[in-house]
Amino acid sequence: MGLCFVLTISFGLCFVSIFAELQRFEHPTKEDGSLSFLVLGDWGRRGAFNQSQVAFQMGRIGESLDIDFVVSTGDNFYDDGLIGEHDTAFEESFTKIYTAKSLQKQWYSVLGNHDYRGDVEAQLSPLLRKLDNRWLCLRSFIVNADVAEIFFVDTTPFVKMYFTDTKEHTYDWRGVPSRKAYIKNLLKEVELALSESTAKWKIVVGHHAIRSVGHHGDTQELVKRLLPVLQANNVDFYMNGHDHCLEHISDTESPIQFLTSGAGSKAWRGDIKGTNREGLNLFYDGQGFMSVKLNQSNSEIVFYDVFGKVLHRWNTSKQLHSSV
Ligand SMILES: *[C@@H]1O[C@H](CO)[C@@H](O)[C@H](O)[C@H]1NC(C)=O
Ligand SMILES: *[C@@H]1O[C@H](CO)[C@@H](O)[C@H](O)[C@H]1NC(C)=O
Ligand SMILES: *[C@@H]1O[C@H](CO)[C@@H](O)[C@H](O)[C@H]1NC(C)=O
Numbered sequence: 001m002g003l004c005f006v007l008t009i010s011f012g013l014c015f016v017s018i019f020a021e022l023q024r025f026e027h028p029t030k031e032d033g034s035l036s037f038l039v040l041g042d043w044g045r046r047g048a049f050n051q052s053q054v055a056f057q058m059g060r061i062g063e064s065l066d067i068d069f070v071v072s073t074g075d076n077f078y079d080d081g082l083i084g085e086h087d088t089a090f091e092e093s094f095t096k097i098y099t100a101k102s103l104q105k106q107w108y109s110v111l112g113n114h115d116y117r118g119d120v121e122a123q124l125s126p127l128l129r130k131l132d133n134r135w136l137c138l139r140s141f142i143v144n145a146d147v148a149e150i151f152f153v154d155t156t157p158f159v160k161m162y163f164t165d166t167k168e169h170t171y172d173w174r175g176v177p178s179r180k181a182y183i184k185n186l187l188k189e190v191e192l193a194l195s196e197s198t199a200k201w202k203i204v205v206g207h208h209a210i211r212s213v214g215h216h217g218d219t220q221e222l223v224k225r226l227l228p229v230l231q232a233n234n235v236d237f238y239m240n241g242h243d244h245c246l247e248h249i250s251d252t253e254s255p256i257q258f259l260t261s262g263a264g265s266k267a268w269r270g271d272i273k274g275t276n277r278e279g280l281n282l283f284y285d286g287q288g289f290m291s292v293k294l295n296q297s298n299s300e301i302v303f304y305d306v307f308g309k310v311l312h313r314w315n316t317s318k319q320l321h322s323s324v
Helices: 002-011 051-065 089-095 120-124 126-131 179-196 220-225 227-231
Strands: 023-026 035-040 069-072 106-109 135-137 141-145 148-153 201-206 237-240 246-250 257-261 280-284 288-294 298-305 310-317
Touching: 035 051, 035 257, 051 288, 089 126, 126 135, 148 179, 179 201, 179 227, 220 227, 246 288, 246 298, 246 310, 257 288, 257 298, 280 298, 280 310
Parallel strands: 023 141, 035 069, 069 106, 106 135, 148 201, 201 237, 237 257
Antiparallel strands: 035 288, 141 148, 246 257, 246 280, 288 298, 298 310
């Protein structure tokens, strides 16, 4: 600490300690080595806009898949995140909504741009984990679940518009003292962790889409900065929210599947972008969620609507003993 302080003064070299290495969590797989989880995004509206109906169906599907955990792709609390640790929206939009037995598992969450409009540190606070021990939200972190390694990436700081276009909204940038340094360090950490990973399936989760034909479309900053890192490191899936829809797009240059699950509550925007539709397998702009099932040789992705009806399935298989 003292040395770091001295270095900061003399050389400004202390980023290594300001931006610590990505925190890791171990999550055991089932006895047979398989893993299953649900993916949900853009949800916290105190049950409104079919949030409760989606939650009910998640409970049902979660039960039948015997899920190990839930992944939240961000925009956890609308409209403007939480106002503080004691904001009752936490209970009203999370604890009291996802009440099914099968959903009483660990939730791993990233932050969305709407979360950055409130007290961003409230969502990261250990106090929320005490109020509801399912909750775990961090900016960027890694979950090692043996058969799969999941890399959670804080994508909001990548989007330049949030820093320049501040007339309509304000963002809580505590923790992001310098956008440039933050992104650079984060990419370095993600690249290192991905390159060292020996997991059968490598999954990256962020709030913003890399590829989307929905309302917001592709996130250019991620296409430019994050996508090459994923392509170079054998990532299988990139999962996100942000566009309030369900989508599956296959990368044209790599095996990466882009999966949008941002339909946890308000949806039905009705706009599908006519531009780049290459690799599009599913676009559904109503409410719903996604499930993921993995073992050493197979993966199965399924999308569901607000009635729990299957909209789309995608299977991939890998050789049992190959190293990548
Ligand atoms: C709830 O879901 C139904 C069925 O998809 C849909 O018709 C309805 O518009 C949705 N309600 C809201 C408020 O989004
Ligand atoms: C993985 O799951 C598939 C389909 O559920 C099954 O056919 C296969 O035997 C499983 N493989 C292993 C290694 O458990
Ligand atoms: C994917 O695999 C599951 C078994 O794990 C099977 O039930 C399902 O029909 C398969 N889906 C497709 C589209 O092949």
